Structure formats: structure tokens, C-alpha cells
Amino acid sequence: MGNRVSNWFKERINMEDLPFFRTPDYMYHVGDWLGALVAAAFFYTVISGLIILLYYDPAAGYQSTETIINKVPYGSVVLYSHLYGAYAMIILAFVHMFRNYFVGAYKKPREIVWILGVLMLALTLGASFLGYSLIGDVLAVSAVDVGAGILGSLGLSSLVPILFGNYSAGDYTRVLAMHIILVALIGLLFLIHFFLADLQYGMMPSRKVKDKAPAVYPKSEWQKFNPWWPRNFIYMMSLIFLTWGFILIIPNALVYFTFPQIANPFLNPKPAPPPNSPAAATVTTYPPWFFLFVYKIADFPGSVLVDMTIALFIPLIYLLVVPFIDRSPYLHPLKRRVFTWIGILMMIYLIQSSLWGDLAPGVPVSMSEILEVYLPPAIITGLGIFLIPWEKVSKGLSKGMSNPPTMLAFTFVTLAFASSMIYFLTTLSLASLATVISLGSIFVILAKLLTPYVMRAQQDENAVSVEEASKVLEKKKRIAQIIMIILFIVAIPIVVTMWTIPPTGYYSNLFGVDLGVLFLILGEEFSLYHYVVYKKPVEKEE
Numbered sequence: 001m002g003n004r005v006s007n008w009f010k011e012r013i014n015m016e017d018l019p020f021f022r023t024p025d026y027m028y029h030v031g032d033w034l035g036a037l038v039a040a041a042f043f044y045t046v047i048s049g050l051i052i053l054l055y056y057d058p059a060a061g062y063q064s065t066e067t068i069i070n071k072v073p074y075g076s077v078v079l080y081s082h083l084y085g086a087y088a089m090i091i092l093a094f095v096h097m098f099r100n101y102f103v104g105a106y107k108k109p110r111e112i113v114w115i116l117g118v119l120m121l122a123l124t125l126g127a128s129f130l131g132y133s134l135i136g137d138v139l140a141v142s143a144v145d146v147g148a149g150i151l152g153s154l155g156l157s158s159l160v161p162i163l164f165g166n167y168s169a170g171d172y173t174r175v176l177a178m179h180i181i182l183v184a185l186i187g188l189l190f191l192i193h194f195f196l197a198d199l200q201y202g203m204m205p206s207r208k209v210k211d212k213a214p215a216v217y218p219k220s221e222w223q224k225f226n227p228w229w230p231r232n233f234i235y236m237m238s239l240i241f242l243t244w245g246f247i248l249i250i251p252n253a254l255v256y257f258t259f260p261q262i263a264n265p266f267l268n269p270k271p272a273p274p275p276n277s278p279a280a281a282t283v284t285t286y287p288p289w290f291f292l293f294v295y296k297i298a299d300f301p302g303s304v305l306v307d308m309t310i311a312l313f314i315p316l317i318y319l320l321v322v323p324f325i326d327r328s329p330y331l332h333p334l335k336r337r338v339f340t341w342i343g344i345l346m347m348i349y350l351i352q353s354s355l356w357g358d359l360a361p362g363v364p365v366s367m368s369e370i371l372e373v374y375l376p377p378a379i380i381t382g383l384g385i386f387l388i389p390w391e392k393v394s395k396g397l398s399k400g401m402s403n404p405p406t407m408l409a410f411t412f413v414t415l416a417f418a419s420s421m422i423y424f425l426t427t428l429s430l431a432s433l434a435t436v437i438s439l440g441s442i443f444v445i446l447a448k449l450l451t452p453y454v455m456r457a458q459q460d461e462n463a464v465s466v467e468e469a470s471k472v473l474e475k476k477k478r479i480a481q482i483i484m485i486i487l488f489i490v491a492i493p494i495v496v497t498m499w500t501i502p503p504t505g506y507y508s509n510l511f512g513v514d515l516g517v518l519f520l521i522l523g524e525e526f527s528l529y530h531y532v533v534y535k536k537p538v539e540k541e542e
């Protein structure tokens with residue numbers, strides 16, 4: 001049956017000849033498909049946004065948000081998951097970017113793909129900020145007030161009416177227009193980004209195949225890989241449904257909890273009271289979590305221009321030009337240590353500043369506090385990256401795990417990391433957090449370096465012939481088939497009962513949780529089907 005459907009499409013649309021990138025067996029690994037996860041979150045957010053658009057009235061932002069939540073059937077399910085679709089897209093876009101940064105995917109010939117990605121991330125943050133403002137609650141108004149204030153201090157107050165219109169009177173028409181324009185721009189850039197990444201160069205080969213830029217498979221080699229249809233399609237469907245499942249389940253479950261103030265920016269999907277209401281006076285306002293870092297850096301001494309240069313302009317410009325300043329052809333992060341160091345610091349500073357913004361919003365910061373928070377990560381990761389003789393460690397590893405310098409380095413870093421955790425848990429200060437994160441990053445690099453050797457040692461120990469590997473795989477496939485049947489059975493009562501959930505009111509969000517679980521099951525079914533049909537006993541990185 002499956003084959004007949006597949007052949008039907010193959011014949012009609014010439015699926016096998018689609019010019020998409022052909023994929024080697026070893027690349028069906030989520031790390032190579034992070035962009036697809038971002039795209040899945042993007043599509044979910046666009047679809048749910050279009051549904052919300054049918055009911056949202058920008059001239060009465062807050063009231064229509066309330067109507068969608070309380071009166072429109074499943075309105076709150078769609079609205080909260082729209083918000084979390086955007087959150088997922090931001091988080092996944094950062095993960096996708098840092099992953100590509102550390103594997104050197106910004107190098108020749110992918111410079112344009114990278115630059116488009118940076119622009120898309122900036123647009124995603126902008127579109128999310130505008131979307132957050134559309135709620136029209138006291139948080140939204142205060143966030144836009146601060147944004148407008150920053151623009152004013154930069155001498156750009158003429159942009160305020162263009163970007164935000166008459167938001168202070170509850171009219172969000174302009175904000176909605178800008179929100180949609182930015183999303184359309186993301187969609188447009190995505191087409192070019194995807195066209196270049198997938199059709200022109202193909203995904204980055206493993207470093208074992210190409211350790212230097214330009215890292216591409218010659219087109220002649222592509223021919224031996226798997227065509228896009230049907231394998232990539234099936235794998236992609238599993239990723240899409242799994243992403244959509246989480247986007248639906250998380251906010252619709254979180255609705256039933258109340259959180260302490262510090263967790264609110266990250267976990268609370270519900271709107272706050274309307275501005276100028278008595279209830280609004282009792283609310284401690286906070287910006288959307290993805291701009292907490294900017295709001296905290298705005299508390300630094302110095303002018304707003306200096307603060308924004310530190311928070312936004314320098315990182316943005318750095319990311320745009322990094323393909324042109326990192327001239328080393330090597331892809332391995334430890335063969336371009338300065339850039340690796342900068343990348344790690346960017347990640348640490350982003351997390352630290354966001355947490356700081358959450359813990360002490362709007363509290364002015366002194367120079368000594370800045371040094372206390374930002375200097376330890378720079379020193380610790382710098383020492384770790386530049387002083388540890390990584391080449392010797394690698395060579396030591398290839399000789400065996402018991403090599404004394406390697407074991408000493410790993411033991412030392414592990415102990416230091418564990419002590420920093422105790423230090424953090426006993427002091428709960430930003431300085432101790434800085435220490436634990438930076439030692440943690442060195443620990444992760446070392447552990448990542450060690451893992452393949454540990455795995456290889458294990459594989460050598462239980463070295464098996466191809467026939468034996470095939471037998472083991474066959475057994476696993478049979479288990480996978482049984483799980484597929486169980487999941488199908490579990491899905492039946494969920495489908496049957498979810499329609500009994502009332503479409504509005506307190507319990508309506510359980511529908512979102514149920515739908516999310518169904519998406520997870522569907523995603524898992526696709527993933528298991530992919531495993532059963534395509535998994536080979538030995539998949540070499542060729």
C-alpha cells in the first residue's frame with residue numbers, strides 16, 4: 001500500500017528527480033537538520049498566526065486578545081501555541097546558528113547562506129517583539145515603551161510612530177502591519193537561504209570527509225546518495241510533527257500552573273491585565289525573555305548608544321563579517337581557537353545577561369559588577385582553549401584512554417567543574433554562575449573530544465561482523481514495529497476523547513495537549529518507519 005502511494009506521487013511529480021540535495025546515510029541525524037526544525041517552527045507559527053488573524057482586531061488589541069482566549073473555539077490553544085511557536089523558532093534558530101558557527105559552516109561557499117541566516121535571526125527577534133506587543137496587556141505596553149525610549153535616546157524617535165503607531169491608545173494596526181511585513185521578509189529570505197543551502201551546496205559533509213573549506217560533495221558524488229523522495233520526506237515529516245507536538249503541549253500544559261515572578265518571562269503564556277487597570281498596578285513588568293539581555297545591558301553605565309552598541313550592533317556586525325575575517329581553511333573548532341573562544345563567550349554572555357535581566361530588571365549596574373560577571377568566563381574559557389594542549393590531548397586519545405596527560409586534564413577539568421557547581425549552589429551569585437558556565441563549556445569540549453574514543457574502544461571490545469550487526473538490527477527493527485503498533489493503539493482513545501473537551505473555558509487547553517500528543521505520536525511513527533525501512537547495519541561517514 002505504502003509503495004503504491006509512493007509510486008503514484010513519484011510518477012505524477014517526478015519526485016525522484018527533484019533537484020534537492022541527495023543525502024548520505026550518515027546524515028539522518030538531527031544535528032544536520034536543525035534548519036528543518038527552525039523551518040517547522042516557522043511554518044507552525046505562520047499557520048497559527050493566519051488563524052488568529054481571522055479574529056484579531058488591531059484597533060482593540062487587548063479586548064480582541066481576551067475574546068480569542070475566552071470566546072473563540074480553541075482560540076487560546078491556537079494563541080498560546082502561536083506564542084510558543086515563535087519561542088521555539090528563536091531558541092532553535094540560536095541553536096542552529098551556534099552549531100553552524102562551531103562547525104565552520106559560514107566558510108566558503110556558504111557565506112551568503114550564513115549572512116541570510118543572521119538577517120533572518122534579527123528579523124525573527126523583531127517580528128516576535130512586535131507579536132508580543134500585539135497582546136496589548138500592561139507588559140506589552142511597557143515593553144514597547146522601553147523600545148520606543150531606546151529609539152528616542154538613539155535620536156530615532158521619528159521611527160516610533162512608523163513602527164508602533166498609536167499603541168498607547170490601544171490601537172495596534174501599525175504594529176500588526178509591521179509584524180506581518182517582517183514575517184513575510186523572513187519567508188522570502190528563507191526561500192533563498194534554503195535554495196542555496198540545500199540545492200546549491202548540500203549539507204556540510206562530516207569533518208572526516210572534508211576537514212577544510214570548501215566543504216562540499218562534488219555533484220558527481222551526490223549521485224550515489226539517497227534521493228530526496230521518499231526518504232528525506234519521511235525523515236522531515238518526523239521532525240515536523242515532533243516539533244509541532246512540543247509547541248502545542250508545552251504552553252497548553254503551562255496554562256494550568258502559576259509561577260513565581262522570576263519564572264514568568266520564560267514560562268507564563270497568559271496575558272497580564274490591561275494597562276491603566278487597577279490590576280495592572282500590582283504587576284511587576286518584564287520584557288519578553290528573548291530581549292532580557294538587551295534590557296539588562298541598557299542598565300549599564302554610559303549612554304544608550306554605547307549600551308546598544310554593546311548589546312546589539314557589535315554582535316550583529318561580528319556575525320555578519322565573521323566569514324570574511326576567519327581566513328583559516330580549517331573547520332575544526334580547535335584549529336581556529338580565537339573564533340571558537342568568541343563563539344563560546346557569545347553564548348555565555350547571552351545566557352548570563354538574560355538571567356541577570358530576569359533577576360534584577362532595571363537595576364543600574366556598576367563597572368565593578370560588570371567586571372565581576374563578564375571577566376571570569378573570558379579568563380576561564382580563554383585559559384581552557386589556549387592553554388590546554390588540545391593536539392597532544394587528541395594524539396594521547398588516539399593512543400588509548402589510559403594515556404596519563406589526557407586523563408589528568410579530564411580529571412582536573414571535571415573536578416573544577418564539579419567544585420564550581422558546589423560554589424554556585426552555595427552562593428547563587430552571578431559570578432559563581434559565570435564560573436560554572438565557563439568551566440562547563442570546557443568540560444563539554446573535552447567530553448565531546450573523548451566520546452568518539454570511548455565509543456570506539458567499546459566498539460572494538462564488542463567488534464561484530466556485518467552478519468551479526470544485521471541480526472541485531474533485525475531484532476531492533478522488530479521491536480520498532482511493535483512500538484509502532486502500540487503507539488497506533490494509544491492514539492485511538494486520544495482521537496476519540498479529544499472531541500469531548502469543551503472548545504472554550506478552563507479545560508479547553510487540554511485539547512491542545514491532546515493534539516500535541518497526537519503530533520508527537522505521528523512524528524514518532526514516521527521516525528520508527530524511517531528506521532525500520534532504511535536503517536542499515538553499518539553507516540559509514542563517506
Ligand code: HEM
Pocket residue numbers: 032033034035036037038039042093094096097100105106110113114115116117118120121124190193194197198202203204
Ligand atoms: C531563522 C530561521 C532559519 C531557518 C528557517 C533556517 C533554515 C535552514 C534550512 C532548512 C537549512 C538546510 C539544512 C538544515 O536543515 O539544517 C539551513 C542551512 C543553513 N543555515 Fe539556516 N535557517 C535559519 C536561520 C539561520 C541562522 C540564524 C544562521 C546563521 C547565522 C543560519 C545558517 C545556515 C547555514 C550556514 C546553513 C548551511 C548548513 C549546512 O550546509 O550544513 N540559518 N537553514
